[in-house]
Amino acid sequence: MRNPQLNxxxxxxxxxxxxxxxxxxxNTILDTAAPFTEVxxxxxxxxxxxxxxxxxxxxxxxxxxxxxxxxxxAKRLSADVVNLNINTSSAAKGESLLDTVDNLCAMQADMxxxxxxxxGAPMLIAQHLQATGREDIHVVNAGDGRHAHPTQxxxxxxxxxxxxxxxxxxxxxxxxxVLHSRVARSQIAALTTLGVPEVxxxxxxxxxxxxxxxxxxxxxxxxxxxxxxxxxVMMLRLQNERMNGALLPTPQEYYKIWGLTADKLALxxxxxxxxxxxxxxxxxxxxxxxxxxxxxVILPQVTFxxxxxxxxxxxxxxx
Amino acid sequence: MKKIxxxxxxxxxxxxxxxxxxxxxxxxxxxVALGAAPDGFEAECTIDAAxxxxxxxxxxxxxxxxxxxxxxxxxxxxxMDAAMAGGVTSLAIPPDTDPALDEPxxxxxxxxxxxxxxxxxxxxxxxxxxxxxxxxLSEMAELVEAGCVAFSQANVPxxxxxxxxxxxxxxxxxxFRVWLQPLAPFLSRGGHAHDGEVxxxxxxxxxxxxxxxxxxxxxxxxxxxxxxxxxxxxxxSAAGLALIEQxxxxxxxxxxxxxxxxxxLCDMDIGYFNANCHLIPPLRSQRDREALRRGLAEGRIDALxxxxxxxxxxxxxxxFAESEPGATGLELLLPLTLKWAERAGLSLSTxxxxxxxxxxxxxxxxxxxHLSVGARADICVFDPAAYVTITxxxxxxxxxxxxxxxxxxxxxxxxxxxxxxxxxxG
Numbered sequence: 001m002r003n004p005q006l007n008x009x010x011x012x013x014x015x016x017x018x019x020x021x022x023x024x025x026x027n028t029i030l031d032t033a034a035p036f037t038e039v040x041x042x043x044x045x046x047x048x049x050x051x052x053x054x055x056x057x058x059x060x061x062x063x064x065x066x067x068x069x070x071x072x073x074a075k076r077l078s079a080d081v082v083n084l085n086i087n088t089s090s091a092a093k094g095e096s097l098l099d100t101v102d103n104l105c106a107m108q109a110d111m112x113x114x115x116x117x118x119x120g121a122p123m124l125i126a127q128h129l130q131a132t133g134r135e136d137i138h139v140v141n142a143g144d145g146r147h148a149h150p151t152q153x154x155x156x157x158x159x160x161x162x163x164x165x166x167x168x169x170x171x172x173x174x175x176x177x178v179l180h181s182r183v184a185r186s187q188i189a190a191l192t193t194l195g196v197p198e199v200x201x202x203x204x205x206x207x208x209x210x211x212x213x214x215x216x217x218x219x220x221x222x223x224x225x226x227x228x229x230x231x232x233v234m235m236l237r238l239q240n241e242r243m244n245g246a247l248l249p250t251p252q253e254y255y256k257i258w259g260l261t262a263d264k265l266a267l268x269x270x271x272x273x274x275x276x277x278x279x280x281x282x283x284x285x286x287x288x289x290x291x292x293x294x295x296x297v298i299l300p301q302v303t304f305x306x307x308x309x310x311x312x313x314x315x316x317x318x319x
Numbered sequence: 320m321k322k323i324x325x326x327x328x329x330x331x332x333x334x335x336x337x338x339x340x341x342x343x344x345x346x347x348x349x350x351v352a353l354g355a356a357p358d359g360f361e362a363e364c365t366i367d368a369a370x371x372x373x374x375x376x377x378x379x380x381x382x383x384x385x386x387x388x389x390x391x392x393x394x395x396x397x398x399m400d401a402a403m404a405g406g407v408t409s410l411a412i413p414p415d416t417d418p419a420l421d422e423p424x425x426x427x428x429x430x431x432x433x434x435x436x437x438x439x440x441x442x443x444x445x446x447x448x449x450x451x452x453x454x455x456l457s458e459m460a461e462l463v464e465a466g467c468v469a470f471s472q473a474n475v476p477x478x479x480x481x482x483x484x485x486x487x488x489x490x491x492x493x494x495f496r497v498w499l500q501p502l503a504p505f506l507s508r509g510g511h512a513h514d515g516e517v518x519x520x521x522x523x524x525x526x527x528x529x530x531x532x533x534x535x536x537x538x539x540x541x542x543x544x545x546x547x548x549x550x551x552x553x554x555x556s557a558a559g560l561a562l563i564e565q566x567x568x569x570x571x572x573x574x575x576x577x578x579x580x581x582x583x584l585c586d587m588d589i590g591y592f593n594a595n596c597h598l599i600p601p602l603r604s605q606r607d608r609e610a611l612r613r614g615l616a617e618g619r620i621d622a623l624x625x626x627x628x629x630x631x632x633x634x635x636x637x638x639f640a641e642s643e644p645g646a647t648g649l650e651l652l653l654p655l656t657l658k659w660a661e662r663a664g665l666s667l668s669t670x671x672x673x674x675x676x677x678x679x680x681x682x683x684x685x686x687x688x689h690l691s692v693g694a695r696a697d698i699c700v701f702d703p704a705a706y707v708t709i710t711x712x713x714x715x716x717x718x719x720x721x722x723x724x725x726x727x728x729x730x731x732x733x734x735x736x737x738x739x740x741x742x743x744x745g
Contacts, residue, residue: 004591019520098636118638119522120592127591128636145640146522185522209519210527 004126007135011319014126014139015312017148018189026193030158033311037304039076049314050079053110057083058100059142060116065278066142066152069302070113073309077317079111097121098128105129111138111316119145119182138316140309146182151312152277153186155305157194159297160232162304163273167194173226173268174200174217175258176236176285177207183277184236185215192216202226203258206247223258227267235260235276238285251284261287265295273297320739321363322346324356328368328700332375333672334679334689343373345696348738352692364741366734368700374671376408376697376735377652378678378688380576380624381552383645384410384441385717386432387425388417393629393717398649399438401716403743405650406699406732407625410439411682414446415473421446421457423465430466438742440697442468442682444498447486453477456486459495468682469550471498474599478504480537487547496548496683499538501559502600506530511640513555513603517586523639526601531559539566542573550681551575553626555600557610564619574681578626579648579655582612584722594635594642595722598626615673616663622678623659625652629718647718650709654728657703661729667703696739705731 003020007013012025039045055074057067067083074081086100095103101112114122122141129137143149157167164170172191178184178201191199192215201212202220213219220226227233243251265274274286274296282288290296323345330353331338337353344352344360351357382402385393402410412429414420420429426443433441445467449455452475459470470490477483490497507530512518514525535551539562542549554560554577563575580598585608589596596602614620628645635642652674660670679688687695706727711719735743 096633096637116638118640120640121638123592124636124638144522145638146524148522182522185520210514210525211516211519214516215520 004123004130007319012315013135013319015150015316016123016126016139016141018150018153018186018193019148021193023193026154026157026190029154029308029311029315030161032315033158033304033307036307036310040303040306045076046078047076048078050074050077050317053079053317054108055079055081055111055113055313056104056109057081057113058086058104059084060086060121061143063115063143066115069305070142070309073306074313076306077310077314079313097124101125101128105134105137109137111140111313113140113142114144115142116144119147121145140312140316143182146180146185148186149182150186151305151309152183153190154312155301155308156187156234156275157190158304158308159275159301162300163297164231167191167196170196170231171198171229172196172200172232172234173202173230174234174236175202175223175226175260177238177242178203178212178236179207179209180239180242181236187234188215188217200226200230204248223264224267227264230268231272233260233265233268233272233274235274235286237277237279238281243284255284259285259287260290262289262293265290275301278302320346320348322360323364323366323736323739324362325366325368325373325698325700328371328373330373330690331668331671332690333668334676335691336668337690338666338668343690343698345736345739348696350690350692350694350696353690366700370702371700371733372667372703374699374701375675375688375690376699376737377406377674378409378682378684379407379627379649379652379674380411380622380678380681381413381578382407382410382625382627382649383413383415383629385629386416386429392631392634395432395436397715397717398627398629399433399436401647401649401714402439403735404715404732404745406653406701406735407649408439408697408699408735408737409442409682409684409687411442411444411468413444413473414471415451415475419446419451420444420467421449423458423461426462426465426467438737440687440737442684444469444471446470447472447497448477448482451475453479453482456489459490460493463493463495469496469498471552472500474500474502476500476502476504476534480541484541484545487541487545491545491547494548496550498550498552500552501531501534501538501554503530503534506533511597511601512589513586513601515586515604517589521589521592528556528558528603531556531600532562535559535562539571539573543571549573553578553581553600554611554620555581555603556607560610560614560619574621576622576624576681577611577615577620578624579651580626580646580722582608582615582623582659583655584608588722592639593722594637594639595646595720595724597639597642597644598646599644612659612663615659616665622681623656623673624678625649629716630720632719635720646721647714647716648721649716650714651721651723651728653699653701653732654707654730657730658728696736698736699732700734702731702733703729705729707731
């Protein structure tokens with residue numbers, strides 16, 4: 001089976017997942033993003049790369065931050081952007097997902113940026129486009145279920161490369177709710193592809209997926225143990241609905257054991273950076289002193305996010 | 320009814336341990352002789368089966384015909400056509416129709432409609448509880464009178480174990496067999512794929528093997544206490560099979576089956592979210608599949624079934640987790656049985672036993688599933704060497720969705736006879 005995100009020349013046709021994406025393509029995206037960070041500092045923040053193209057932000061799940069950064073990125077590339085918030089799952093009947101896509105294709109869409117609560121939804125759209133001979137339309141996954149959030153993973157790699165230069169001598173810890181996290185899956189795929197020798201996941205057994213070690217990570221349940229000597233700490237968001245129930249007893253206990261505090265961070269390397277995909281739950285997964293501290297690179301992540309999304313969209317637009 | 324001579328075919332009749340080239344004589348809807356013609360037999364129709372296999376028509380332990388209630392997915396007509404094209408002449412029908420098969424009137428109607436179509440024989444499996452809700456017992460005795468051969472909950476587990484125990488006790492009062500799908504309600508809730516490496520990678524909510532084993536512990540223990548005759552449907556895991564074997568070793572009368580999907584596929588086949596691989600129970604690991612294949616080959620799993628579940632395209636053209644589980648299977652039963660048997664190094668006869676004589680025992684069919692003189696002349700004549708490519712166009716079932724689309728599989732059905740009438744010619 002051909003990797004559905006590459007075209008027959010092996011170029012990026014869609015960006016659906018970082019799992020299985022060749023290292024060269026990831027590096028090309030990061031290299032392409034670098035000059036785009038400067039565009040933001042110009043007086044005229046626009047490039048003509050997607051002029052005349054229509055980008056549809058197709059959000060079946062709520063999101064402000066991701067949608068906004070995609071919108072800014074597309075606009076900086078001079079694309080026309082249409083935002084659609086479809087806050088009903090396609091399972092709740094009404095129009096089916098693919099009917100929605102067909103309708104938007106009829107409006108001459110060039111690119112779909114898709115967020116969906118179900119894992120695999122953007123891939124389904126890409127397969128549908130291919131099956132119906134519309135290979136000139138591109139799909140960017142803006143987060144699907146627990147599966148993937150590739151642009152987040154890429155902006156995280158950009159951030160790490162920016163601060164750490166080289167991936168091949170790093171120890172990276174991902175902390176928290178890996179089970180439900182599409183961000184974690186994309187991060188793990190990218191880190192392992194880029195040659196990070198040790199990727200750790202840290203969390204209670206209830207929040208780590210079955211056989212997580214098969215993704216190429218070392219598993220820690222003890223936060224202190226897991227943070228020892230790491231270069232990068234990547235925190236994950238803990239969703240409210242997971243805090244009280246069968247997965248975790250209380251946010252207080254979670255914070256006490258797995259919340260990132262200055263004490264625990266002190267176990268990492270002194271020059272370790274702290275990342276978070278946002279939005280943060282201060283006092284649950286991360287202490288404010290750390291979130292606002294000197295080692296946090298959480299705001300640069302957001303800035304780099306726009307450049308990385310510009311890179312992805314401009315590459316897709318030219319393939 | 321015509322007198323039919325099936326000549327020159329390789330007769331494979333597992334029940335009678337027959338595997339040789341000989342003639343089969345059919346009259347008045349029955350097999351009247353093998354080898355030599357009975358006195359005065361004059362064939363009105365001769366089927367030259369040279370190079371072909373002549374076998375008892377197949378018996379499928381799970382064929383959803385989707386009536387009543389899901390006619391947009393399939394109808395009795397379309398699925399009976401599929402059965403005939405697949406050489407399947409007897410169908411056990413799970414009760415998960417809408418309404419469920421929980422009322423004698425519904426069962427009688429189904430049997431009547433099927434009889435009128437005059438194709439495969441149907442053997443309804445009644446709902447164990449009203450509406451499959453797991454609250455009130457169905458009228459089991461009345462349902463058996465109406466034609467039910469056993470009782471089940473299909474894929475809807477009984478949550479209240481007291482109700483389950485009572486249902487088993489009640490069924491045991493009459494000696495009725497209860498067919499249960501081992502699926503613990505809470506452990507399977509919200510899951511869509513085997514809880515393992517693939518689900519973890521794809522971000523699909525998992526159904527752990529424990530959903531099967533925990534249910535089996537419960538069922539086996541309740542069957543032990545109540546004396547119910549238990550048949551376990553659609554095993555999916557090595558651990559589940561081990562529990563059944565253990566119960567048998569302790570002297571318990573329990574049988575089990577597996578679907579064609581689960582002996583050929585595993586969770587890796589989901590690939591990039593292939594919704595055709597969304598099945599209940601979920602496709603499990605390669606290790607589990609190997610155990611099921613071996614178990615079936617060694618007779619530790621009694622029978623193989625199609626678990627025929629036609630799903631319309633709308634039900635599959637959605638993200639994996641939102642798609643309807645199930646796959647069409649009637650026309651794949653023979654090809655996938657042949658493929659499994661060949662890979663397992665079994666004789667044709669042993670392979671076919673799992674979809675003829677062994678399946679007949681579970682349903683309680685005595686007059687079919689074999690080619691003894693006097694048996695109902697339900698016969699499948701097929702070419703074991705011909706390969707067929709499974710495509711949407713050549714499937715007769717209204718459900719075009721199966722994980723095997725595009726594959727070339729052995730076994731082409733040439734003739735299907737039901738009660739001595741040629742119902743399909745291909």
